[in-house]
Amino acid sequence: MVRKPATLKDVAALANVSRATAARALNSYGYVGDETAQKVQAAAEQLGYRGNRLAQALRNGQLPIVGCILGDIQNPFFARIAHDIEVLARERGHNLVIGSSEEELAQEISLLASLQSLSIRGFIVAPTSADNNAHLQGLIAENVPLVLIDRVAEGVDCDNVLVDNEGGARKAVEYLIAMGHRHIGLLQDDMRIFTSRERMSGYQAALAAAGIAPDDRMVSVSQSTVEHAVDATIRLFSQKSPPTALFTVDSLMTQGALLAFRSMGISIPHDVSLIGFDDFNLATFTDPQITVVSQPVSEIGRAAARLLFDRLSGKNEPPQKIRFETKLIVRGSVSRRSDG
Amino acid sequence: MVRKPATLKDVAALANVSRATAARALNSYGYVGDETAQKVQAAAEQLGYRGNRLAQALRNGQLPIVGCILGDIQNPFFARIAHDIEVLARERGHNLVIGSSEEELAQEISLLASLQSLSIRGFIVAPTSADNNAHLQGLIAENVPLVLIDRVAEGVDCDNVLVDNEGGARKAVEYLIAMGHRHIGLLQDDMRIFTSRERMSGYQAALAAAGIAPDDRMVSVSQSTVEHAVDATIRLFSQKSPPTALFTVDSLMTQGALLAFRSMGISIPHDVSLIGFDDFNLATFTDPQITVVSQPVSEIGRAAARLLFDRLSGKNEPPQKIRFETKLIVRGSVSRRSDG
DNA sequence: AATAGATGTGAGATCGATCTCACATCGTCT
DNA sequence: AGACGATGTGAGATCGATCTCACATCTATT
Missing domain, CATH: 3.40.50.2300 (Response regulator)
Structure with a gap:
């Protein structure tokens, strides 16, 4: 037998109140009587109510998900970054959708489009191409927060995190x-x-x-x-x-x-x-x-996620460019040569 | 100036038809006149219409997203699996949400809950714990397709992919x-x-x-x-x-x-x-x-994704258990010893 | 000529949560 | 006593897409 997840309506019915009141009790806003609030809480608990994030997102226009389009998660460089982003996203109550562009522009574009139509809150992208980026400019035009990592895209004016x-x-x-x-x-x-x-x-x-x-x-x-x-x-x-x-x-x-x-x-x-x-x-x-x-590497994902969440929380400053230094670590794989 | 994504209503208005007709034209079902269909297509194109997957999902109950909860994407083993799943998901028009349990049961549970409330279509999970898995049983009870990989969870009767x-x-x-x-x-x-x-x-x-x-x-x-x-x-x-x-x-x-x-x-x-x-x-x-x-490793993610999509396309057979063999590859890091 | 069927379209309900607005019922202050 | 504010609740609109139903036309068949 298939159980269906409980809806707010179910909770409201069980608690004998209207949907509006149930919502108020569960999200603690507006005026709600103490007794009513408890009845609703109890009903919610009993039914194992967990809102429908889809409906919430449709209502308020945004899904608390961060989209991340990288070259290839198998590259430890990107894996590390993805991991760090996921950790920060989780702290902020967001999930992470990951897509591999596999360094194909077409794939990057189609991935982005499919994620955009999810009303995702923001994107972190390692763009495949430096030139062809109407899709990224489109994001900016629709005011969707975007942070570029590891790479730059010409004509796309947004936060980015690079190394030298x-x-x-x-x-x-x-x-x-x-x-x-x-x-x-x-x-x-x-x-x-x-x-x-x-x-x-x-x-x-x-x-x-x-x-x-x-x-x-x-x-x-x-x-x-x-x-x-x-x-x-x-x-x-x-x-x-x-x-x-x-x-x-x-x-x-x-x-x-x-x-x-x-x-x-x-x-x-x-x-x-x-x-x-x-x-x-x-x-x-x-x-x-x-x-x-x-x-x-360990700084890049974190820095990008921080920039993105700053935007999401309404910060409206001009785009920031973070550039990390690189360092030559001399070990033993180079020998002196004296030919031409 | 912020452009808002075009909605079906916008398209319908521009094409001078009702929303219903616009939907029919765009999704090609039901009866639509040729001329009308073209008008709608043109309008959609002109507005850059791309449906709102959130609304679609709310309507039909499911978001074409696969959830994947692994130990840690930084482990090349999981990275490879995640990559393979993403590739297959993409072929099927699905996106991939990734979460790291970081081998914490509590985190696995909360991740799962947050993804469940997204009405995600199915899950691939490498469960942290072999015993405590009421959350996974809950998925089964709600009839959400679930494939376990790399690990087994007692009392959870579903497809899984393991190695010996x-x-x-x-x-x-x-x-x-x-x-x-x-x-x-x-x-x-x-x-x-x-x-x-x-x-x-x-x-x-x-x-x-x-x-x-x-x-x-x-x-x-x-x-x-x-x-x-x-x-x-x-x-x-x-x-x-x-x-x-x-x-x-x-x-x-x-x-x-x-x-x-x-x-x-x-x-x-x-x-x-x-x-x-x-x-x-x-x-x-x-x-x-x-x-x-x-x-x-290269088989595991693919096998898991295949099992999941079989379920999603309605296959209703008893759970499958796929078990791959492991192989000892003798190289040079073991030497003979003759003490006790 | 009458009717059954095919074809085309729109109005409105629905999915689930949220929020505005309107309407109560109090208490309190002049 | 009258009135204003604080408190509490519900009806209904809204987000965007889809789908059922009802209503037109138009064609073909007897």
């Missing part, structure tokens, strides 16, 4: 150059992705500053998964004159590169030096330990 | 015993958690079969995070007579153990042998590579 990608990448590549490397590979994500662009631009800036001509053959593009990165690394290092050092733009790719090197019998740092963007759990357990550019 | 935890653990420990180990440590999660119980019971069964008396000092309990596992490992191996081998019940704990061993100057497999439950990306990159019990 370009600086981090430049530091890494400068370090490789200082260690004598001239053929520095770049294992990067799709160029539509903001972080990928910025990190590449840091890479290029460092090369340019050292007077090293850019070389397309030094650059390999891959989706951000371990498996794809393995392939991309193999492609890169199967050339006649492969790089002597590699910079990878995220931790999954770093791990992919490591696995690829192992399978190719390439030893780090003897044959190839490696620096990865974004630290990871086992970076210190590999032998050698992996030198990385670290970003304060 | 006990068998996997036993295989691991039997292997350690066969390699001459008698003092085998267990780094496990909270005993309320089903997988932890089962894996422990596999551990105990293997010891018993070999005539080795269980020893509480060989067991350390930790939350399933890298950090906690580091501490727990250090505690375990700071004893006067520490284990000669360690079995860890999940990959985060395995990684924690690795980091702990490094910090304590304990070398694997020379000083201590190690087997972890659940494979992980870099298990083959460490030196030595880590021997693990692997489970088909």
Whole structure:
């Protein structure tokens, strides 16, 4: 036999009052007699009444849910952020809807549309594309709070939380150059992705500053998964004159590169030096330990959620841009080189 | 200026028809004249009409959202599962709400309640506790589809997807015993958690079969995070007579153990042998590579989502129990021992 | 020609909670 | 005594989409 959840009407009937009074008693607003209030409470308890958030949301226009559209929750970077957002959302009585764009603009757009029609209260998005973002501008136009993380979208004027990608990448590549490397590979994500662009631009800036001509053959593009990165690394290092050092733009790719090197019998740092963007759990357990550019992952989700909830509670200041520093953590995966 | 999303009423007004007709045209049911239908379509387009899923859900009783309550999305195991569920849900036009129980029963209960009041269509839950599950039984009583993953809850008769935890653990420990180990440590999660119980019971069964008396000092309990596992490992191996081998019940704990061993100057497999439950990306990159019990993670989320959507599409068969095998993957983290 | 059926449309109820408004019934103050 | 404010309650509108029902037309069939 199927029990149906109790409605306010049921509670009101049981307590012998009108729906209006029942609502007043349960939400404690307006005038309600003590005795009546208790009768209603008792009735609600007895029926196991838990309002219908759908109806409430329809009435007041907003569903206490935060939408979160990320690249891929399997990336520990995003997983951490999603987790932190969920924790803060929970504290504020909100739930979290998660969608993976899988770095597809079309998917991001359709996800966003489907969430928008849920009258969700606000969004935290890591936009796939830096340029095509009419959908995000649409949010702003409808006054739906939006916080961008990890990436920027042109023409979308809203809060965002970033890290210093370009600086981090430049530091890494400068370090490789200082260690004598001239053929520095770049294992990067799709160029539509903001972080990928910025990190590449840091890479290029460092090369340019050292007077090293850019070389397309030094650059390999891959989706951000371990498996794809393995392939991309193999492609890169199967050339006649492969790089002597590699910079990878995220931790999954770093791990992919490591696995690829192992399978190719390439030893780090003897044959190839490696620096990865974004630290990871086992970076210190590999032998050698992996030198990385670290970003304060644990801050990003929290900062974004805080910005979003500030907006939700009515704060109406101009958009804030939070930018975290990145840090080069030198470990053992880079060796000195003295060729050309 | 704030644009409000267009409603059906707006569309109807613009097309000069009634709401009923507009609805018919947009959802193509009932009789609508060709010309009228086109007028409505045009009006909808012009206004950028996208129904209000809240109102639709209120009307027909269900919101096309799947709720997913896991231990912690930061665990790659759960992240993978969440990802796979999200993909399948998206294909079916559903969104995914994610909540972390953080292995707290109270949080699981309150999350579930808050999601239930959203009239969500179905749930996939990795229950924190094997015993206290009135909340889950409540779902069943209200006929809300529920699929349990990774764990079982007593008295809750519904679809579930598990792996052979006990068998996997036993295989691991039997292997350690066969390699001459008698003092085998267990780094496990909270005993309320089903997988932890089962894996422990596999551990105990293997010891018993070999005539080795269980020893509480060989067991350390930790939350399933890298950090906690580091501490727990250090505690375990700071004893006067520490284990000669360690079995860890999940990959985060395995990684924690690795980091702990490094910090304590304990070398694997020379000083201590190690087997972890659940494979992980870099298990083959460490030196030595880590021997693990692997489970088909990529199957679990998909299987669970499939079961759930079968229910949602009305399938009314008795609950299915899917159980995947686990496999011992021997790599290099176990060495032969010939003491007592 | 009459009637059954097909086709097309609108009015209004419904989902569940909330909120405004109107209407009581008190007590208290001049 | 009259009046005003405080207190308590209910009827009904509202949020947006859907669906039933009733009412038109129009076609085809006997």
